[in-house]
Amino acid sequence: MLTILDKAIEHNGLVGAFAFVGFIVLISGFISRKLTFGRMHGSAIAILIGLGLAYWGGVVTGGKSGLADVSLFAGIGLMGGAMMRDFAIVATAFEVQPHEARKAGLIGIVSLFLGTVVPFIVGATLAYCFGYSDAVSMTTIGAGAVTYIVGPVTGAAIGASSDVMALSIATGLVKAILVMIGTPVAAKFLGLRTPRSAMVFGGLAGTVSGVSAGLAATDRRLVPYGALVATFHTGLGCFMGPSVLYFAVKAIMG
Amino acid sequence: MIIYGTALLAVCHLLGIFLGDLLGSLIGVKTNVGGVGIAMMLLIFARMYMEPRGYLPKPTEAGVSFWAAMYIPVVVAMAAQQNVVAALRGGHVAILAALGAVLVCACIIALINRMEPKSDVDPFAALADPDHKPLA
Known part of the structure; x- marks a missing residue:
């Protein structure tokens, strides 16, 4: 019986994922209402449960894709993969009010640049403090502090060693997770209320996964504005990391 | 037809990714530059063009809004594979x-x-949802 059920789920991965995620969201809504009395958003709890399960999956299988590495939950990989994520993000653009987006255009671009340069400086400086004092390692770890995609792309382009690359990816992953968990908690401090503020947030916080999950857990209506800016973040980082930023570090470090 | 909406979304998505890749190779980076953002803007323009002309009946719109509503579950699945x-x-x-x-x-x-600048106008007024509570 159980093996037949196992097989049915494994052969219908995506459908299984729909059912499983629906169940997580149901439980999260229940926890949000009964245990936190609505103080913590249901989606924030669902994302936390997701991250917890990802940790469990990583420990059990030793793989890189969290719960999606457990064969029974392989469909999660498809449902939460880049294709579906981007498809759903693009769909949210239907809720954008063009005049609101246009009003924040310039400040959005400014925050996009700040969101690349500022984390890079912080990351590279900390790398230096921990003894990674060559320009290549500093640039790679600094780029990882932009996003976990910018890090390895930059590292590969300038020839970083594999342990520095791993460190750079880890930095980006920690950042994404911090943004996912921290955003709903810090929403008031960040002033996340309006489309404009969401666009500033999207530019500065970077990392599409962090921004999209963080805003989803804060206020669903802010998502398209934040995502609209954040999606340019990785591209800009991959462009600036191995070029302008690397040359700047090299010039300073001699 | 609901598929018209989903197809519109898919076309914007693919076109955006294509333009993002093109932009990436033009400036010499091996990655997509803002493809999703370009796709979002294409969809916004498509809606601005189609809605006043009556090309967006309810079922077509539902073909897009279903996927927008699937956003949070997809993000939960994304969190589960970090x-x-x-x-x-x-x-x-x-x-x-x-x-x-x-x-x-x-x-x-x-x-x-x-x-x-502070403003008294609710920027989300057009999409107001009665269940929304201000953040505590």
Whole structure:
């Protein structure tokens, strides 16, 4: 019986994922209402449960894709993969009010640049403090502090060693997770209320996964504005990391 | 027809990714530059063009809004496949560099958003949902 059920789920991965995620969201809504009395958003709890399960999956299988590495939950990989994520993000653009987006255009671009340069400086400086004092390692770890995609792309382009690359990816992953968990908690401090503020947030916080999950857990209506800016973040980082930023570090470090 | 909406979304998505790849290769980076953002703008323009002309009947719109509503479940699935173990094993440098970057950026976000002129108009008025509670 159980093996037949196992097989049915494994052969219908995506459908299984729909059912499983629906169940997580149901439980999260229940926890949000009964245990936190609505103080913590249901989606924030669902994302936390997701991250917890990802940790469990990583420990059990030793793989890189969290719960999606457990064969029974392989469909999660498809449902939460880049294709579906981007498809759903693009769909949210239907809720954008063009005049609101246009009003924040310039400040959005400014925050996009700040969101690349500022984390890079912080990351590279900390790398230096921990003894990674060559320009290549500093640039790679600094780029990882932009996003976990910018890090390895930059590292590969300038020839970083594999342990520095791993460190750079880890930095980006920690950042994404911090943004996912921290955003709903810090929403008031960040002033996340309006489309404009969401666009500033999207530019500065970077990392599409962090921004999209963080805003989803804060206020669903802010998502398209934040995502609209954040999606340019990785591209800009991959462009600036191995070029302008690397040359700047090299010039300073001699 | 509901498929018209989903197809419109798919065409915008693919066109955006294509333009993002094209932009990437033009400026010489091996990655997509803002493809999703370009796709979002294409969809916004498509809606601005089609809605006043009556090309967006309810079922077509539903073909897009279903996917917009699937956004949070998709994000939950995305969270469930993050490499959390690697993130936590990265050691002090990774955790401190990420924490530092997030804290500094959070302060800048707070600063910029405090400079936003106050307005009494609800920017979401058109999409107001009665269940929404202000954040505590």
